[in-house]
Amino acid sequence: xxxxxxxxxxxxxxxxxxxxxxxxxxxxxxxxxxxxxxxxxxxxxxxxxxxxxxxxxxxxxxxxxxxxxxxxxxxxxxxxxxxxxxxxxxxxxxxxxxxxxxxxxxxxxxxxxxxxxxxxxxxxxxxxxxxxxxxxxxxxxxxxxxxxxxxxxxxxxxxxxxxxxxxxxxxxxxxxxxxxxxxxxxxxxxxxxxxxxxxxxxxxxxxxxxxxxxxxxxxxxxxxxxxxxxxxxxxxxxxxxxxxxxxxxxxxxxxxxxxxxxxxxxxxxxxxxxxxxxxxxxxxxxxxxxxxxxxxxxxxxxxxxxxxxxxxxxxxxxxxxxxxxxxxxxxxxxxxxxxxxxxxxxxxxxxxxxxxxxxxxxxxx
Numbered sequence: 001x002x003x004x005x006x007x008x009x010x011x012x013x014x015x016x017x018x019x020x021x022x023x024x025x026x027x028x029x030x031x032x033x034x035x036x037x038x039x040x041x042x043x044x045x046x047x048x049x050x051x052x053x054x055x056x057x058x059x060x061x062x063x064x065x066x067x068x069x070x071x072x073x074x075x076x077x078x079x080x081x082x083x084x085x086x087x088x089x090x091x092x093x094x095x096x097x098x099x100x101x102x103x104x105x106x107x108x109x110x111x112x113x114x115x116x117x118x119x120x121x122x123x124x125x126x127x128x129x130x131x132x133x134x135x136x137x138x139x140x141x142x143x144x145x146x147x148x149x150x151x152x153x154x155x156x157x158x159x160x161x162x163x164x165x166x167x168x169x170x171x172x173x174x175x176x177x178x179x180x181x182x183x184x185x186x187x188x189x190x191x192x193x194x195x196x197x198x199x200x201x202x203x204x205x206x207x208x209x210x211x212x213x214x215x216x217x218x219x220x221x222x223x224x225x226x227x228x229x230x231x232x233x234x235x236x237x238x239x240x241x242x243x244x245x246x247x248x249x250x251x252x253x254x255x256x257x258x259x260x261x262x263x264x265x266x267x268x269x270x271x272x273x274x275x276x277x278x279x280x281x282x283x284x285x286x287x288x289x290x291x292x293x294x295x296x297x298x299x300x301x302x303x304x305x306x307x308x309x310x311x312x313x314x315x316x317x318x319x320x321x322x323x324x325x326x327x328x329x330x331x332x333x334x335x336x337x338x339x340x341x342x343x344x345x346x347x348x349x350x351x352x353x354x355x356x357x358x359x360x361x362x363x364x365x
Contacts (some may be wrong), residue, residue, distance in 0.1 A: 023334075027364075031364070033363070034334075036285055040058070040061070042058075042339065045340050047342070047350075060087045061355060062087065062130070075130060076104070077119045078109075079139050080107040082145075083147055085106075087104065087108065088106055088149065089151050090103065090105075090120065093155050102121055103119070103155075104120075105153050106151075113145065115139030115141060115143065115149075115168070116149045117138035120132055137187050139165055140178075141181075148215065149165030149168070152218065154222060157222070160188055162220065163187070167181045167215055167252065175207055177212055181210075183211065184210060184230070185206075185208035186210040193207045193208055198210065211246070213248070213249040217233075218288065219289045225297065230291065231289065233285070234257065237284055238257035238281055239285045251267075255270055258283065268352050286310040288353070289308070290341040291309075293306050294306075294307060297346070302320075306318070309338030309340065309352075335351070338354075
């Protein structure tokens, strides 16, 4: 693994662009390098074994970047680029080197408007085209408007796929398990339903559902024990970090630590029997997006810590401790509207700045 990381780092160094502002952190100074710029509303990053990477643009393009050169990848599914919708997350499975499969979430046109969908295709050997693209999951119903698609996709340790779905601005639907709004679903790589999903065989419940009662989870990642964590937009206050448990109800809109934008109270308060509590919440809201749990490869002191991008306050939040709390805000000129944050194979931390239309890499200074 360390050899592969070293090879990846050497390949990346050949394509490093200009250095951005250095940042001071609890682990010492870090260097920030701009790895791609001139992007149109970039949303997610995925690293390739050859040192290049893929980045999605919400408008509908998938961009391949290597050695500082950007190329548009052909064959991407058609998206409904409206509001928060468009081409959203990207994930490469652990067997990518053999399968060449790429998983993409996006807002898909369907009856009633648009909904969150997941497609898979094979990336050609020259990284120029997606082939054999097919949709393997789509939300049960479309909605008009352009809010709350959620839309992260994470490969679980057992090879199944988690997909986060927002409630599309229809608050009550997050408690209605006859549809997919406000849920996290779990499916097999071919789109079929795992037999051990919590609601399989129950009348009136979508069998793909793993958890529900979510508002708009736009960040998701596995911790070092293989557990799924999400970062989730609240309303006015009440942004959450949740540890996702099989079959759990996370309460939206019955419970919340925020208030409606009108100032009115949400639901029944902050707690209710049978509804899960967040591991951490922000008030005021930071508009959290991408989430990553760090391995400790380059910064051992950060091993197991959770990193979440803030779209509203332009920083990267670091959360740590058994009683999870925000322990650091990493910020500088490069952290304008942080949309995605991932760990590269060499342990460096990469993040998207929507404000700059750029991808940056963080390494020890």
